[in-house]
Amino acid sequence: MISVVIPILNEEETLDATLNSLSESIEDHEIIIVDGGSTDGSFHIAEQYAQVIKSPAGRGPQMNLGANAANGDVILFLHADCRLEPGALDAIESVTGDSRIVGGCFRQRIDAEGWDFRLIEFMIHLRAMHRFCIYGDQGIFVRCSTFDQIGGFPEIPLMEDVVFSKRLRKAGKTCLVRKTVVSSARRWQRLGTARTTLTNWYVRLLHFFGVPPDRLAKIYYGKAS
Numbered sequence: 001m002i003s004v005v006i007p008i009l010n011e012e013e014t015l016d017a018t019l020n021s022l023s024e025s026i027e028d029h030e031i032i033i034v035d036g037g038s039t040d041g042s043f044h045i046a047e048q049y050a051q052v053i054k055s056p057a058g059r060g061p062q063m064n065l066g067a068n069a070a071n072g073d074v075i076l077f078l079h080a081d082c083r084l085e086p087g088a089l090d091a092i093e094s095v096t097g098d099s100r101i102v103g104g105c106f107r108q109r110i111d112a113e114g115w116d117f118r119l120i121e122f123m124i125h126l127r128a129m130h131r132f133c134i135y136g137d138q139g140i141f142v143r144c145s146t147f148d149q150i151g152g153f154p155e156i157p158l159m160e161d162v163v164f165s166k167r168l169r170k171a172g173k174t175c176l177v178r179k180t181v182v183s184s185a186r187r188w189q190r191l192g193t194a195r196t197t198l199t200n201w202y203v204r205l206l207h208f209f210g211v212p213p214d215r216l217a218k219i220y221y222g223k224a225s
Contacts, residue, residue, distance in 0.1 A: 002029040002089050002141075004076045005066030007059050009036040011080035012045055014184055019049045021083035029089060032069050034062040042080075059136065060155040067147055076141040081184035083111075084139065088179040092141050095175050102172035103142035105134045105165075105181075112185035116193040128176050132169045136161040139181040146171050157217035159207050 004022060008015060022031060031050035035043050036057035046052045053069060055062045063077050074096055078084070088106060095101050108124050110117045128134050140161065150167040153160045168174055188196045203220050207213075 001072040002074045002076055002092055003067075003070030003072035003144075004029060004031045004078055004089075005063055005070065006031065006033045006046075006078050006080055007036060007055075007062035007066065008033055008038060008042050008046060008080045009057055010038045010040045010042055012038075012041040014081040015042055015045050018078070018080055018083055019045070022089075023049075025084075025086065025089045030071060032066045034066040036062050058155060058157060060153040060160040063160075064152045064155065067144070067152060070144060072144065074141055074143055075147055076139060077136060078139050078181075079137045079183070081186070082137055082139060083182045085180040085182070088139075088177070088181070091177045091179040095177060096141075096143065098173075100173045101175055102146040103140065103168045104175040104177055105138040105140050106177050107180045108138045109180050109182045110185045110188065111182050112189065114193075117185065117188070120188070120193060120197060125176075132165060132174050132176075133162060134165045137181070137183040140165065140168075142168060156213035158203070158213050158220055159216060162204070162207065 004026070006018065019031070033046040033050050033052045034055045035046060035052055036055050043052060051069070053065055055065045067075050074092060076089070076092060095104065105128060108121060110121060124138070128138060134140060146168070150171050154163050156163070191199070199220065203216050206216055206219070
């Protein structure tokens, strides 16, 4: 069984579509939604679909709480603004049939038209293929035993997914599943593709040189606001 853990915080605009994308394939699996204190209608949408856990805000703490409540052998962490292609859960079951695979992610498609988005997708694909450095909007899945082994997500305000993917890569063999996760283009559209990409690279570079996560979060979310 796969446990799909979805952290949410004020995601009423996208959450219903995300949960609908799971509805046809979730029968033999489970959804766990972890709400970080939503003040919009997110909680009420979520409780129509699945178990909802209340949590302090922050994706790291939210995903760790969701993982602690999971009953599956494999956990998929899915952002609230990301939709899975049909057959994605079956694809996870297929690749994790190989005992050497400890986890992985999906190919990513950004939900917008334009050559600039296709270029960004290509760069994301290369990064995941050759370095297995992945962001949370690619849909990270992991064996429950491996999740416990590597200590879960670091409870930091930013880059928890990057740190986790590095730990995952060291724990064993990882893979990029051929199914697609479709992610919202809202941040790229709000800030522009060039500015958003440069901000991401800048934050990654600062992270590499050891800049504290709280400072990185101020840079990243300050530009996003």
